[in-house]
Amino acid sequence: MAPKILQSFDLELDFLGEQDEQRAAIESSAQYFLKRFENSYTFIPIIRNMIAQEGLPQEFLFVAMVESEFIINAQSSKRASGIWQFMPNTAKSLGLEINDYIDERKDLIKSTRAALGYLKFLYEQTGQQWYLAVMAYNCGYGRLLKAIEQADGDTSLNTLLDEEKQYLPPETRNYIRKIVAMSLVFNDADFLKNNNLEYLLNRGATDTLATLKLKSGVPLGLVANSIGLSLNELKKYNMHFKYAFLPPGPADKEYNVYIPYEKLSLFRQNFDTNYKPNSAFILHKVQKGETLTSISRQYKTTINELKRVNGLKNSFLSINQKLVIPILKT
Template sequence: MRCKTQNLYHKFYESFHKSYKACHESLNSWLKLPLVCVALITSQVSAGGFIPDKYATSTLNSLGVGTEFLHSLQSNVLLQSASTDTRWVRFVDQFDSSYEFIPIIRSMIAQSGIPQEFLFLAMAESGFSSRAYSKKRAVGIWQFMPYTAKDLGLVINDYVDERRDPIKSTRAAIKYLQFLYNSTGQWYLAAMAYNCGLGRLKKAIERAQSSELEVLLDEQAKYLPAETRQYIRTILSMSLAFSNAPKMQALDREYLLNRGAFDTLAQVQVKGGTLLASIAAAAGMSLEDIKKYNRHFTYNFLPQSSKEYAIYIPYDKLAYFKQNFDPNALPTSKFVFHKVKQGESLASIAKKYGISVQELKLSNNFSSKQVIFANQKLVIPLLVPQKIAQN
């Protein structure tokens, strides 16, 4: 049994290696930012050298990194341009725009026992965007490839992609990070393995004959890929920079320092086949707003089945939703797929099924000027006869 499990995880982490190579384009944009952030660390510089504060020491130690590594980060910062403030504001804006997810992710990380600094691993991967998508099909906040996601228990099909589910994908990422830690014995090694793959990291350690951070990050020897050498710096730099209370106060963003003290999203179970528009109306929200919290659904309805699905709504809408939503109501529509034939248009397809073009566009998340093409798969909403809906 143990041998079988090891083989499964071997396939598992090698798939992760391919996954994060595929995310190179999306990751690079974030790797250019974080070293600049270290200039904002709440530490002191004296004639005797760089003196880290308690938070900086705690941050480094939580990942198994010694405080001497702070000197390395600081020396890199001194090479940066004068655009520090501009980049810092962009970083904080990105963090702020993800307010609906961050408290829950932070809470899940804390409860799992992994370092809070891994919150910034998600920042490095996707900017906390559940819509993040790479050319090689890595998706979501944690940028999972399809094979790896399914191996971790996430569902991907025509109707739902749980890589975009902030809760379930975070649970999967935590599971994998714990596995990497158990395999390497250090959180900083787990972070680097998350980026380049466990097999690639082990080869680097073997070449370097050391697992020490400073040795593995040697720019001359290049034991690890360039993006991985920068990766741990990315996570540490973001975490350190975000402790800068005076800078936050200057930007009127001091409230972000305490974010995570409370949850902002509620999770409710809703029957399959329910329209997102019905859920939105019951919560007193627009369809676009409810979709913002539920990017894991491909269409504007929950998959048709007797199964219930997790729906996320803001906590301040929960009481209103419970008052107005009937959990026992049956859907008044069902959905079928239509494969577009050569020469068909939205108008001709809508006419064929007795629905409006607007209903067809809404069901398929189409824009006002959407163009369809042959062999494209469309979802068609059909009205359920009233007598059936009441049974």
């Protein structure tokens, strides 16, 4: 198994000897990482399936594990977000939408499609060497090129990971090691058997979520009610929406809403697909001197409705605070 995993990253067998320390560290924290796998039961088969469809090595699942531990709404101090930890500009360049209402870095399927496409692009840019593509994903293609230039054009991993020369940042040097080590550990039948988790080896690449195409303004609560889920449970699969409704926009604009696959028949039975929202939503940025009273009068709504929609416990507002305003359609 180990030679196959190294081959997946275009690495030589001698790299295996360098993995002992990283592998030992992962195995010593085995229960933590195994818990992350357990908590991501819904998402991992989808990612596996998409990786297979794109023709990438299955070991690239562990890029997401190292980036975010499969936490859909993971957020870094550097403003990277989502399971694949995209920076805002990179995400937008890959076609992901980020605005006041939605952040598609937290959309499992769209962000995964973007990440796999980006990795394939980096693979071509780096001379079809997966280990170079993975490192470029972490530190940026420009930074990798600078490191190769400083190494006099040497792209071998042993050179680029040189701890003394430090051609690459420490984070990137550890990044590739950690991904390979995780691939080795979580494909080790003996290790999984000793932890009573052999079934992870056989977990299929199947879809566990169904994708609904719904129009702007639809409240997520209606979808939740139609399939017998709480709103909070539904939002766990749909963290790309910042509010409990689909973003406002043109009547023909559609958004992806994800539900457990086994709930699809209930949705088809209970949800009115011709539903048209009787209200639209806009964002209002609080200005100096404004109160809930003045804002409710401005938009012909009530203070209680503003509190309900925005989850406010009291009437205190701060300048530049964003409020969701329901606007009744006539």
